[in-house]
Amino acid sequence: MQHFYQSVYDLIVETSTNLPGDVRRAVQAAQIKEDNGTRSALSLSRIADNIHMAETNVSPICQDTGMPTFIIHCPVGANQIVMKKHILEAVANATKASKLRTNSVDSLTGANSGDNLGPGTPVIHFEQWERDDVEVKLILKGGGCENKNIQYSLPADLEGVGKAGRDLDGIRKCVMHAVYQAQGQGCSAGFIGVGIGGDRTSGYELAKHQLLRHVDDVNPHPDLRKVEEYVMEHANTLGIGTMGFGGQVTLLGCKVGVMNRLPASFFVSVAYNCWAFRRQGVILNAETGEINGWSYPRGTEVSFQEAFEASAEEARNTPQEERREIVLTTPISEEQIRSLKVGDVVVINGTMHTGRDALHKYLMDHDAPIDLNGAAIYHCGPVMAKDDAGEWHVKAAGPTTSIREEPYQGDIIKKFGIRAVIGKGGMGPKTLAALKDHGGVYLNAIGGAAQYYAQCFKKVEGVDYLEFGIPEAMWHLETEGFAAIVTMDSHGNSLHADVEKNSLEKLAALKEPVFK
Ligand SMILES: O=C(O)C[C@H](O)C(=O)O
Numbered sequence: 001m002q003h004f005y006q007s008v009y010d011l012i013v014e015t016s017t018n019l020p021g022d023v024r025r026a027v028q029a030a031q032i033k034e035d036n037g038t039r040s041a042l043s044l045s046r047i048a049d050n051i052h053m054a055e056t057n058v059s060p061i062c063q064d065t066g067m068p069t070f071i072i073h074c075p076v077g078a079n080q081i082v083m084k085k086h087i088l089e090a091v092a093n094a095t096k097a098s099k100l101r102t103n104s105v106d107s108l109t110g111a112n113s114g115d116n117l118g119p120g121t122p123v124i125h126f127e128q129w130e131r132d133d134v135e136v137k138l139i140l141k142g143g144g145c146e147n148k149n150i151q152y153s154l155p156a157d158l159e160g161v162g163k164a165g166r167d168l169d170g171i172r173k174c175v176m177h178a179v180y181q182a183q184g185q186g187c188s189a190g191f192i193g194v195g196i197g198g199d200r201t202s203g204y205e206l207a208k209h210q211l212l213r214h215v216d217d218v219n220p221h222p223d224l225r226k227v228e229e230y231v232m233e234h235a236n237t238l239g240i241g242t243m244g245f246g247g248q249v250t251l252l253g254c255k256v257g258v259m260n261r262l263p264a265s266f267f268v269s270v271a272y273n274c275w276a277f278r279r280q281g282v283i284l285n286a287e288t289g290e291i292n293g294w295s296y297p298r299g300t301e302v303s304f305q306e307a308f309e310a311s312a313e314e315a316r317n318t319p320q321e322e323r324r325e326i327v328l329t330t331p332i333s334e335e336q337i338r339s340l341k342v343g344d345v346v347v348i349n350g351t352m353h354t355g356r357d358a359l360h361k362y363l364m365d366h367d368a369p370i371d372l373n374g375a376a377i378y379h380c381g382p383v384m385a386k387d388d389a390g391e392w393h394v395k396a397a398g399p400t401t402s403i404r405e406e407p408y409q410g411d412i413i414k415k416f417g418i419r420a421v422i423g424k425g426g427m428g429p430k431t432l433a434a435l436k437d438h439g440g441v442y443l444n445a446i447g448g449a450a451q452y453y454a455q456c457f458k459k460v461e462g463v464d465y466l467e468f469g470i471p472e473a474m475w476h477l478e479t480e481g482f483a484a485i486v487t488m489d490s491h492g493n494s495l496h497a498d499v500e501k502n503s504l505e506k507l508a509a510l511k512e513p514v515f516k
Pocket residue numbers: 063064142143144145185186380381398399400401447
């Protein structure tokens with residue numbers, strides 16, 4: 001097994017940077033379905049560009065490289081202790097090489113271990129099989145979509161679809177509700193794995209394992225196939241669309257599995273995965289550990305190169321005045337902000353500051369280290385690398401889910417005079433009220449487009465609170481051409497509230513029984 005370490009390292013790099021072929025095909029099919037020129041269509045093109053850039057740069061597709069979860073099948077006699085040691089080493093080294101973000105955090109203190117190793121991380125499951133080779137599968141599922149997983153205990157009364165009983169129709173209602181409650185916050189269009197039965201633990205595990213199926217496979221179980229087909233057809237009628245911008249495509253895949261349950265329990269567990277659906281596997285020679293093959297079609301087989309070149313060409317050929325973009329340079333004035341409305345595309349130049357969970361909590365009762373009057377705060381936990389000269393560089397930097405900052409954001413906007421909050425998935429009524437009172441906007445960037453945004457950060461001007469860990473620190477970034485859409489304005493309008501309301505109405509239209 002002398003090559004095992006290298007093979008696992010290669011698997012990590014491939015999984016983080018090169019979206020598999022079956023996932024790419026699903027993204028391409030969504031691009032065809034989405035109406036040209038809409039916000040969702042535009043976002044899908046950015047996503048496609050980002051997939052291409054990640055492959056070319058060999059850099060993370062999304063900055064949140066998730067909870068690395070390894071599932072290993074090996075023949076009897078294979079040394080699992082040695083394999084585990086090599087996996088840990090490969091994870092730590094891939095983190096050092098900026099292929100994974102430092103994502104392992106002490107749950108109580110928030111201290112970042114810095115190498116992705118720690119109690120419970122990474123997750124490693126071994127199973128024996130009767131084959132002679134070894135298979136190592138890896139899934140990198142990010143935190144934002146993980147937060148959108150949901151488990152139902154039937155019977156239940158669900159918002160929109162009403163009573164869900166202990167039958168196939170009840171399951172249908174749970175799955176549709178799961179898609180609705182995720183809105184755009186898990187970086188739709190997403191993939192869902194559904195586990196029917198088990199207990200609370202094994203049900204979730206079954207759901208996650210469904211995500212390991214090929215996107216284009218067909219369920220051999222006729223009833224489950226019916227549910228999958230129904231969900232794929234109807235989820236897209238909810239109108240949530242890419243990033244919750246509204247649109248034709250909300251779901252890219254649905255896989256349902258079943259296991260036995262206890263008479264008293266009936267769980268339907270749903271694992272939601274963002275479009276940045278990073279999972280890959282390698283088949284290894286059990287003697288040498290060399291790679292004999294890949295478990296899923298490799299990204300390189302389904303190219304986004306042509307589309308990338310076409311969109312670059314189009315950008316070059318569209319004159320500035322036709323782009324319908326509003327260019328703002330920080331610090332931004334109240335007057336500039338008040339002139340913006342939902343739907344406007346804003347391009348930010350100047351300095352931007354990152355800030356997420358730890359910083360928002362901290363700023364509630366501390367001063368800021370710099371003047372934030374007129375500032376743009378970016379909800380982002382980037383992947384950063386320090387060069388030999390001690391300079392920091394942004395390696396991947398897409399937005400994080402903003403709603404987590406809802407308890408703090410309104411107060412912080414007012415306390416420090418912030419004018420623009422940038423993130424994804426939208427925020428709630430408290431923030432909307434503060435944007436109106438103070439004169440601020442919320443800009444929705446495209447979740448997962450970490451390479452696309454990283455190129456907008458020309459220089460790292462400084463960093464504060466590095467002790468919070470790299471993702472949670474406050475990075476001050478010289479920015480050029482950072483484009484995002486106004487989804488909450490200073491006049492009380494919120495695209496997120498509108499899409500949520502409309503999709504709930506559409507969900508309610510699916511209330512009547514389908515599977516009797
Ligand atoms: O942690 C992050 O950077 C993003 C997270 O995966 C999210 O979707 O909110």
